[in-house]
Amino acid sequence: MFNLNDTMRYFLCPGRTDMRKGISSLCGVVHEKMNSEVKNGDVFIFIGSSRRLMKLLHAEDGGMVMYVKRLEAGRFKLPEYDPQSNSYPMEWRDLVMMVEGIQENPQQRLRSITLGRKNYLFCGNHEAAANMSVICSLLATCKAHDVTPRDYLNDVIARMPYHKKATHEELLELLPHKWKLQHPESALTKQEEEAGNRC
Incomplete structure (x- = not known):
């Protein structure tokens, strides 16, 4: 227990x-x-x-x-x-x-919220701001689960046209913590290590 x-x-x-x-x-x-x-x-x-x-x-x-x-x-x-x-x-x-693979610094979190709040003022309308918040949430989730955001977004956006009639379960498979299981090469720490080795 x-x-x-x-x-x-x-x-x-x-x-x-x-x-x-x-x-x-x-x-x-x-x-x-x-x-x-x-x-x-x-x-x-x-x-x-x-x-x-x-x-x-x-x-x-x-x-x-x-x-x-x-x-x-x-x-x-x-x-x-x-x-x-x-x-x-x-x-x-x-x-x-x-x-859960999350590393949070309270000062960084507050800084991100403040910057996001200012940026949302220039989204144009409420729907655009809501879309922006979804993207920011996905980016934060990628970092929390050691996923390279660029790799994740490039792959998921390219696959979205084929998921118009996807079930709820199929869409859940596109979330960062599920996606990374099929793309171990896109681990953020791995890419950082490789970049460091090249320096």
Whole structure:
């Protein structure tokens, strides 16, 4: 039974963890590397070197529990590191966003809203502004799910004429988080790495 909630404290282990480690070995990592104890009731998060595998370790009534999630595409986005606690202190909301592949900076979010609000004044009419908001939402969703917006829009727009009579389920397959499963080469982090290697 998944027993995590927003009343708990969450800590991401610094650095990359050998994901072959099991419960006992990860308890040792918490003690030696994070200066804490799993039995305290906190939730400890471990990420592998590829950032595609995550393990959560937690003490519940009756024993230790370990949750595992592996991404089929994309990578987990890490929060800010806190040198004082030698960890990445997180809240439940931060964990959910990281598991879903979302990295949100409140200042960046407010800046985007402000810029968008000013731009919408020049859309011409309410329908144009609504269309613009849909496009902006798709772009933000692409970034949240590690999808290159240009690749996504080029492909989906080219396919739209063939989806005039598409069912609701078929249209859902065009959403970024579904689309990326068929286009792993369009992962945003992958393209950024390749660009960095060329420099």
